[in-house]
Amino acid sequence: MFTEVLLALVVGGVIYFLVQRSKRHQLKSEDGWWGEGTPMDGEEDLSIRPYTVRTDDEELEDLYRRIDQTRSFPSLEDSQFTYGFNSHYLQKVVTYWRHDFDWRRQVEKLNKFPHYKTNIEGIDVHYVHVRPKNVPEGVTAVPLLMVHGWPGSFYEFYRMIPLLTEPSNPDDIVFEVVCPSIPGYGFSEAPHKKGFDSVCAARVFHKLMKRLGFQQFYAHGGDWGWIVTTNMAQLEPKIIKGLHLNFAPPSKPGLPVVLSIMLGRSFPKLFGFNEHDIQRIYPVVQNLVVESVKESGYMHIQATKPDTVGRGLNDSPVGLAAYILEKFSTWTDHDFRNLDDGGLTRKFSLDDLLTNVMIYWTSGCIISSMRFYKENFSKGLDQPHSKMPVHVPTGFACFPNELMHTPKLWVQQKYRELKTFTPMARGGHFAAMEEPELMAQDIQNFTKMQEKRK
Amino acid sequence: MNHWSPFRHNCGRGQNCHCILWNNEPAAESTMFTEVLLALVVGGVIYFLVQKSKRHQLKSEDGWWGEGTPPDREEDVSIRPYTVRTDKEELEDLYRRIDQTRSFPSLEDSQFTYGFNSQYLQNVVSYWRHDFDWRRQVEKLNKYPHYKTNIEGIDVHYVHVRPKNLPEGVTAVPLLMVHGWPGSFYEFYRMIPLLTQPSNPDDIVFEVVCPSIPGYCFSEAPHKKGFDSVCAARVFHKLMKRLGFQQFYAHGGDWGWIITTNMAQLEPKIIKGLHLNFAPPSKPGLPMVLSIMLGRHFPKMFGFNEHDIQRIYPVVQNLVVESVKESGYMHIQATKPDTVGRGLNDSPVGLAAYILEKFSTWTDHDFRNLDDGGLTRKFSLDDLLTNVMIYWTSGCIISSMRFYKENFSKGLDQPHSKMPVHVPTGFACFPNELMHTPKLWVQQKYCKLKTFTPMARGGHFAAMEEPELMAQDIQNFTKMQEKRMK
Numbered sequence: 001m002f003t004e005v006l007l008a009l010v011v012g013g014v015i016y017f018l019v020q021r022s023k024r025h026q027l028k029s030e031d032g033w034w035g036e037g038t039p040m041d042g043e044e045d046l047s048i049r050p051y052t053v054r055t056d057d058e059e060l061e062d063l064y065r066r067i068d069q070t071r072s073f074p075s076l077e078d079s080q081f082t083y084g085f086n087s088h089y090l091q092k093v094v095t096y097w098r099h100d101f102d103w104r105r106q107v108e109k110l111n112k113f114p115h116y117k118t119n120i121e122g123i124d125v126h127y128v129h130v131r132p133k134n135v136p137e138g139v140t141a142v143p144l145l146m147v148h149g150w151p152g153s154f155y156e157f158y159r160m161i162p163l164l165t166e167p168s169n170p171d172d173i174v175f176e177v178v179c180p181s182i183p184g185y186g187f188s189e190a191p192h193k194k195g196f197d198s199v200c201a202a203r204v205f206h207k208l209m210k211r212l213g214f215q216q217f218y219a220h221g222g223d224w225g226w227i228v229t230t231n232m233a234q235l236e237p238k239i240i241k242g243l244h245l246n247f248a249p250p251s252k253p254g255l256p257v258v259l260s261i262m263l264g265r266s267f268p269k270l271f272g273f274n275e276h277d278i279q280r281i282y283p284v285v286q287n288l289v290v291e292s293v294k295e296s297g298y299m300h301i302q303a304t305k306p307d308t309v310g311r312g313l314n315d316s317p318v319g320l321a322a323y324i325l326e327k328f329s330t331w332t333d334h335d336f337r338n339l340d341d342g343g344l345t346r347k348f349s350l351d352d353l354l355t356n357v358m359i360y361w362t363s364g365c366i367i368s369s370m371r372f373y374k375e376n377f378s379k380g381l382d383q384p385h386s387k388m389p390v391h392v393p394t395g396f397a398c399f400p401n402e403l404m405h406t407p408k409l410w411v412q413q414k415y416r417e418l419k420t421f422t423p424m425a426r427g428g429h430f431a432a433m434e435e436p437e438l439m440a441q442d443i444q445n446f447t448k449m450q451e452k453r454k
Numbered sequence: 455m456n457h458w459s460p461f462r463h464n465c466g467r468g469q470n471c472h473c474i475l476w477n478n479e480p481a482a483e484s485t486m487f488t489e490v491l492l493a494l495v496v497g498g499v500i501y502f503l504v505q506k507s508k509r510h511q512l513k514s515e516d517g518w519w520g521e522g523t524p525p526d527r528e529e530d531v532s533i534r535p536y537t538v539r540t541d542k543e544e545l546e547d548l549y550r551r552i553d554q555t556r557s558f559p560s561l562e563d564s565q566f567t568y569g570f571n572s573q574y575l576q577n578v579v580s581y582w583r584h585d586f587d588w589r590r591q592v593e594k595l596n597k598y599p600h601y602k603t604n605i606e607g608i609d610v611h612y613v614h615v616r617p618k619n620l621p622e623g624v625t626a627v628p629l630l631m632v633h634g635w636p637g638s639f640y641e642f643y644r645m646i647p648l649l650t651q652p653s654n655p656d657d658i659v660f661e662v663v664c665p666s667i668p669g670y671c672f673s674e675a676p677h678k679k680g681f682d683s684v685c686a687a688r689v690f691h692k693l694m695k696r697l698g699f700q701q702f703y704a705h706g707g708d709w710g711w712i713i714t715t716n717m718a719q720l721e722p723k724i725i726k727g728l729h730l731n732f733a734p735p736s737k738p739g740l741p742m743v744l745s746i747m748l749g750r751h752f753p754k755m756f757g758f759n760e761h762d763i764q765r766i767y768p769v770v771q772n773l774v775v776e777s778v779k780e781s782g783y784m785h786i787q788a789t790k791p792d793t794v795g796r797g798l799n800d801s802p803v804g805l806a807a808y809i810l811e812k813f814s815t816w817t818d819h820d821f822r823n824l825d826d827g828g829l830t831r832k833f834s835l836d837d838l839l840t841n842v843m844i845y846w847t848s849g850c851i852i853s854s855m856r857f858y859k860e861n862f863s864k865g866l867d868q869p870h871s872k873m874p875v876h877v878p879t880g881f882a883c884f885p886n887e888l889m890h891t892p893k894l895w896v897q898q899k900y901c902k903l904k905t906f907t908p909m910a911r912g913g914h915f916a917a918m919e920e921p922e923l924m925a926q927d928i929q930n931f932t933k934m935q936e937k938r939m940k
Contacts, residue, residue: 036562066554069547071799073852075792076679077521083859084793194561297789301782307560308569308811309786312797312804314556319797319804326793367558374568 634708
């Protein structure tokens with residue numbers, strides 16, 4: 001009798017779980033229109049227009065004038081980067097920017113890959129589209145969409161692109177790469193209406209890929225790119241062949257995550273925790289709470305008053321550089337806060353860092369880039385998409401110094417078809433720019449595995 | 455009907471307590487019950503007395519904030535007159551920067567919900583560029599005498615107004631008024647004549663000192679880490695001593711609230727009275743939590759009036775969501791002041807947007823839904839821009855923001871936040887203050903709350919917005935205190 005009851009309970013429990021998991025809610029999304037005023041009558045403009053990044057004397061003179069008139073303020077003695085970007089080191093960066101950085105040469109470098117613009121839902125969307133030159137016979141290039149985050153840009157992927165479109169190893173997959181700019185970022189037009197969140201960006205990028213003729217493709221993202229590509233997988237699971245991420249903080253800590261935090265230090269194997277997981281998670285309050293509070297001030301103000309905090313940054317290139325480059329320091333390794341130079345050039349060149357800053361400066365997009373935080377957080381952290389799991393094959397590259405560390409168990413809570421989870425040798429939040437070879441290799445491994453499974 | 459208020463006010467002075475009480479009727483039944491009750495009460499009173507007589511006094515070590523190491527020579531205690539100045543170069547530089555601002559249109563139909571509205575900012579900037587007369591405002595600033603004096607290695611700026619027409623036999627009552635962020639000594643300018651030259655002959659004549667917090671406005675910024683509110687309190691005590699005051703009253707809102715509170719905690723005998731318009735609880739104790747949980751159903755038990763109920767409930771919306779919506783600035787300034795401030799020190803338009811957004815939202819948070827943020831409903835553009843110009847010309851925005859990090863980086867559990875205040879206190883409760891504090895909450899920390907005045911109107915920048923109302927409340931409070939001394 002007892003056996004029967006137990007069996008009934010177990011069967012009941014299993015049925016319950018199966019029913020829960022088979023409720024594959026698909027994310028839905030209404031159409032949108034983001035241009036100025038009301039949409040014009042007439043057919044939608046579907047044209048794809050080549051775009052060239054340009055600069056001129058006027059732009060450079062204006063930049064130099066503003067740099068020359070910056071009003072510096074000395075940092076506190078012995079404060080390194082603990083109060084934000086150190087004033088003394090900022091002076092060095094600015095001197096390089098003013099006298100050595102060659103923006104014309106960097107613009108040529110930007111233009112070595114083809115850029116385009118196309119109008120979607122009323123705004124011009126910018127993207128880089130790199131078709132591989134030497135595709136072996138009988139082979140089709142695998143399309144790959146790569147989405148950046150804040151305060152990054154399409155430029156973060158520049159070193160990776162050749163590794164993906166022209167791999168040296170003949171066994172590697174040859175990719176066709178599309179790197180768009182999120183509307184409101186870089187050379188993409190900013191939405192003129194309220195409400196443009198990650199689901200809208202996902203829908204816009206689906207339309208882009210469709211317009212470019214792709215029926216199916218892979219998607220890669222970190223930072224905002226993580227949410228945007230995740231939403232794309234939730235909107236159209238059949239179109240996203242595979243999802244590759246390097247950032248996936250849990251939005252809803254479910255029971256497994258909570259239990260693992262409580263018991264993981266004593267029973268690491270039970271939760272699949274390795275040494276690095278333990279090191280990054282414990283002590284819990286320090287690592288998960290204090291560190292987050294210390295580093296999320298930007299998120300808080302951008303999610304509430306983007307127009308206020310961004311205005312001064314659109315007038316002051318030095319202020320903009322400090323604001324953006326502070327992240328390239330701290331999010332690469334938070335111990336860099338204790339260095340006089342913020343460790344900024346340990347993993348990046350000033351040329352690359354300033355090129356990214358110049359994309360924000362010349363496009364004047366800092367305010368609209370910040371608004372994305374408000375659009376995504378203002379309805380609270382309980383959005384429909386954050387509660388829905390992802391059923392598309394997923395690969396996760398776990399970089400050791402990522403802002404928010406996620407052990408495999410946590411990633412699996414949302415990404416139900418986690419095919420690869422690779423602890424990476426080194427790298428932080430801007431991994432694509434910091435470790436392009438490692439990232440490209442993991443994308444290769446993941447995609448090869450998926451492509452073989454046909 | 456409540457006969458017995460469970461929150462009997464007890465400041466340690468027992469029956470001699472002159473604090474304003476509420477709802478206090480003893481119950482009396484049979485003798486045995488009375489005895490037990492009496493025993494409990496006496497036991498409770500003794501317990502409370504013992505608790506509260508542990509009057510921890512706030513201690514503070516000396517500090518030195520100048521560049522490098524302190525020189526060997528004697529401390530410079532000279533007091534130097536200071537004149538606010540401007541020149542053509544300063545104005546040309548300002549106009550050049552304003553002319554080259556790169557605006558960015560706000561989203562359609564967003565008013566002030568994403569921060570300072572771009573369209574209205576353009577209006578403000580046009581006025582600033584073409585109509586605002588900074589030279590005239592500088593003359594206005596100089597109508598009161600300014601001074602600087604070096605304390606703990608840095609130059610401290612202050613305005614010192616001695617009353618002109620003192621009646622015979624009357625000594626002016628000294629009053630220290632401390633500003634906050636993003637305000638300045640200028641917030642008190644309309645109040646000063648009401649205090650130093652009151653029209654009513656029964657009013658007290660004050661002698662007023664309005665310093666600038668180190669790192670703000672014309673006070674030098676500390677060069678070393680660690681300058682928090684207790685340090686500012688200690689510096690201001692030294693200032694008042696140097697000016698010859700043995701005892702004085704202190705008034706403050708925003709940071710001025712914490713600094714004057716710390717001053718009362720450091721030297722309770724020197725602060726004759728503490729007048730505040732802002733006092734958010736740092737540690738919500740049991741009475742406060744109970745009042746939040748039960749206050750809507752039993753308002754009288756907690757002394758809640760209608761306005762209290764309106765400002766507190768619904769709790770999550772009013773106390774949590776509103777705070778999160780409006781505390782982004784505090785979060786980034788408490789963690790990365792040097793980063794967020796740098797661009798503001800190059801861009802006067804950016805600085806104006808950042809500062810004036812507060813003068814809009816903290817005056818009435820419904821102003822967020824107005825196209826112009828309601829900015830000129832309670833303030834003139836001249837006054838608003840004068841305050842902005844004080845930040846701009848002194849280049850103090852970064853150091854002003856560092857004060858947040860210095861005060862919050864050790865966490866919210868500082869020694870002074872756990873200590874009560876035993877100095878006679880008066881509280882002016884303005885209806886639109888950022889954080890609403892009913893009397894019960896203020897009493898948790900300010901054990902000698904003598905006056906608690908619900909004010910007719912006004913928000914966070916009450917001194918600048920309603921100078922007459924504020925001055926009147928300071929008068930009432932001080933008169934009450936002065937009568938009691940004699």
